[in-house]
Amino acid sequence: MKAKEYAIIVAGGSGTRMNSQIPKQFLVLADLPVLMHTINAFDTYSENLPIILVLPKKDIPVWEKLCIEYNFTRPLKIVAGGASRFQSVKNGLSHIEDKGLVAIHDGVRPIVSKDIIANSFKVAAARQSAVAAVKLKESIRVQENGSHTKALDRSRFHLIQTPQTFDIALLKEAYQVTEQPVFTDDASVVEYAGHKITLFEGSYKNLKITTPEDLLVAEVFLKNQNV
Numbered sequence: 598m599k600a601k602e603y604a605i606i607v608a609g610g611s612g613t614r615m616n617s618q619i620p621k622q623f624l625v626l627a628d629l630p631v632l633m634h635t636i637n638a639f640d641t642y643s644e645n646l647p648i649i650l651v652l653p654k655k656d657i658p659v660w661e662k663l664c665i666e667y668n669f670t671r672p673l674k675i676v677a678g679g680a681s682r683f684q685s686v687k688n689g690l691s692h693i694e695d696k697g698l699v700a701i702h703d704g705v706r707p708i709v710s711k712d713i714i715a716n717s718f719k720v721a722a723a724r725q726s727a728v729a730a731v732k733l734k735e736s737i738r739v740q741e742n743g744s745h746t747k748a749l750d751r752s753r754f755h756l757i758q759t760p761q762t763f764d765i766a767l768l769k770e771a772y773q774v775t776e777q778p779v780f781t782d783d784a785s786v787v788e789y790a791g792h793k794i795t796l797f798e799g800s801y802k803n804l805k806i807t808t809p810e811d812l813l814v815a816e817v818f819l820k821n822q823n824v
């Protein structure tokens with residue numbers, strides 16, 4: 598029998614690196630707030646998928662206003678976030694009581710495809726974890742002591758994206774730990790709990806909107822979704 602599937606979309610951040618008055622998840626790109634593009638991608642995968650949307654507590658009224666403005670009616674469970682991504686995911690997870698699989702996705706990765714979401718659930722069903730990743734396109738060097746740098750073999754490295762999809766029980770158990778500075782994503786939490794991480798092919802288009810220039814690129818992709 599197919600496992601029950603859930604998604605947690607984390608949008609509880611304040612976007613300090615974007616340096617924008619409006620939190621980046623609410624900025625309008627290609628006629629819609631970023632977060633609505635992200636939710637629509639998951640709805641395209643399955644309109645019945647239960648989605649937990651994590652928002653900064655103070656911005657929940659902002660989101661509610663946007664939903665009225667854009668006539669956005671997709672059913673969601675809205676949960677208040679925490680001080681870090683780790684805390685926000687943990688808050689989201691506390692609203693799932695079932696067994697099954699959960700995809701954790703950044704609200705600010707709006708160009709995720711239906712196929713990537715489907716693959717994340719497929720791989721996680723077989724391997725308990727499925728983390729989207731792409732290979733490096735550029736050369737990399739590591740800083741040595743002083744001003745010296747040394748070339749590294751880029752084929753050994755991956756750039757990590759979301760969705761990061763896991764067996765729900767495994768992820769909940771991993772999130773019981775005290776938050777550590779190394780926790781930049783869900784894979785690092787699950788690995789810290791002693792589990793192996795399985796990567797699957799993400800996409801260079803699945804970018805995270807982090808700094809202002811990302812808005813330009815994201816808008817081009819969002820306006821040309823079928824290209």
Ligand SMILES: Nc1ccn([C@@H]2O[C@H](COP(=O)(O)OP(=O)(O)OP(=O)(O)O)[C@@H](O)[C@H]2O)c(=O)n1
Pocket residue numbers: 607608609610611612613614615622651678679680681682683685686702703704705706805806807
């Ligand atoms: N307390 C937090 C911090 C981050 N996030 C979410 O985690 C994802 C990670 O992306 P990131 O670019 O780090 O978002 P911000 O924390 O908002 O940005 P910055 O680090 O520049 O402040 C985003 O969707 C963000 O909203 C969250 O849900 N709760």
Ligand SMILES: C[C@](O)(CO)[C@H](O)COP(=O)(O)O
Pocket residue numbers: 703757758759781782783805807
């Ligand atoms: C989860 C993530 O998007 C994977 O690439 C990333 O780690 C978020 O971390 P950031 O350091 O806040 O950009």
